[in-house]
Amino acid sequence: MSMISSSQAVPVVSIQNAATWALPLTVTKFLASCAAGDIIFPTPNGLPPNFLKEYNHDRSWDFMAALLYFPVTETENNGITEHEDGNCVTFVFQDQVGGLQVRKNGEWNPVTPAQDTLVVNLGDVIQVLSNNKFKSATHRVVRQQGKSRYSYAFFYNLHGDKRVEPLSKFTEEIGEEPKYRGFLYKDYQAMRMRNKTHPPAKPEDVIHITHYAITS
Numbered sequence: 013m014s015m016i017s018s019s020q021a022v023p024v025v026s027i028q029n030a031a032t033w034a035l036p037l038t039v040t041k042f043l044a045s046c047a048a049g050d051i052i053f054p055t056p057n058g059l060p061p062n063f064l065k066e067y068n069h070d071r072s073w074d075f076m077a078a079l080l081y082f083p084v085t086e087t088e089n090n091g092i093t094e095h096e097d098g099n100c101v102t103f104v105f106q107d108q109v110g111g112l113q114v115r116k117n118g119e120w121n122p123v124t125p126a127q128d129t130l131v132v133n134l135g136d137v138i139q140v141l142s143n144n145k146f147k148s149a150t151h152r153v154v155r156q157q158g159k160s161r162y163s164y165a166f167f168y169n170l171h172g173d174k175r176v177e178p179l180s181k182f183t184e185e186i187g188e189e190p191k192y193r194g195f196l197y198k199d200y201q202a203m204r205m206r207n208k209t210h211p212p213a214k215p216e217d218v219i220h221i222t223h224y225a226i227t228s
């Protein structure tokens with residue numbers, strides 16, 4: 013969509029009516045299972061089931077966002093500018109309006125809403141732990157014609173004091189060099205927050221996970 017532009021990076025988010033929104037049952041149920049750390053991770057030659065639960069028991073940094081995107085205007089269709097989530101895994105429950113897109117091989121693809129399903133986005137932490145075997149999804153939201161869109165995003169996080177670095181399973185055990193240096197989760201989150209509170213003049217100065225990439 014040509015109208016979207018990162019200089020107009022205005023997330024259209026309202027929490028005003030959040031208290032009165034009835035959370036869909038699916039989301040509520042899912043929250044409960046997240047709180048229990050009950051996540052089955054995709055594991056073709058990857059991480060064992062319950063990996064995340066064992067890696068980090070602490071659920072205190074998890075949070076959920078209830079999002080409302082207003083309809084497109086004549087000049088603005090940006091809902092959320094393209095980004096990768098900085099956490100482990102995000103679960104999105106979206107209504108039937110649509111607008112979430114994911115970039116694959118340089119192309120934007122719609123994540124078409126399907127009844128009673130959740131969208132699962134892998135975040136930067138998984139990309140680092142898996143030494144790039146799993147990619148943090150690049151996604152954005154484009155506002156739609158004539159309709160508001162509601163979504164609920166549950167951010168499954170780590171405790172800030174947790175250290176994040178490529179796991180030996182994806183490095184020495186398979187003879188590969190780590191592609192990232194280790195860091196504390198809270199330091200990365202603080203830098204991402206600063207991207208928002210003090211946006212750098214040049215887009216290339218925005219901190220992404222590549223900040224920790226080892227370039228040989």
Ligand SMILES: O=C(O)CCC(=O)C(=O)O
Pocket residue numbers: 077079092097104106112151152153163164165
């Ligand atoms: O509203 C959505 O579908 C996605 C929201 C999102 O990407 C985010 O909050 O990070």
Ligand SMILES: [Fe+2]
Pocket residue numbers: 095096097102151
């Ligand atoms: Fe996101």
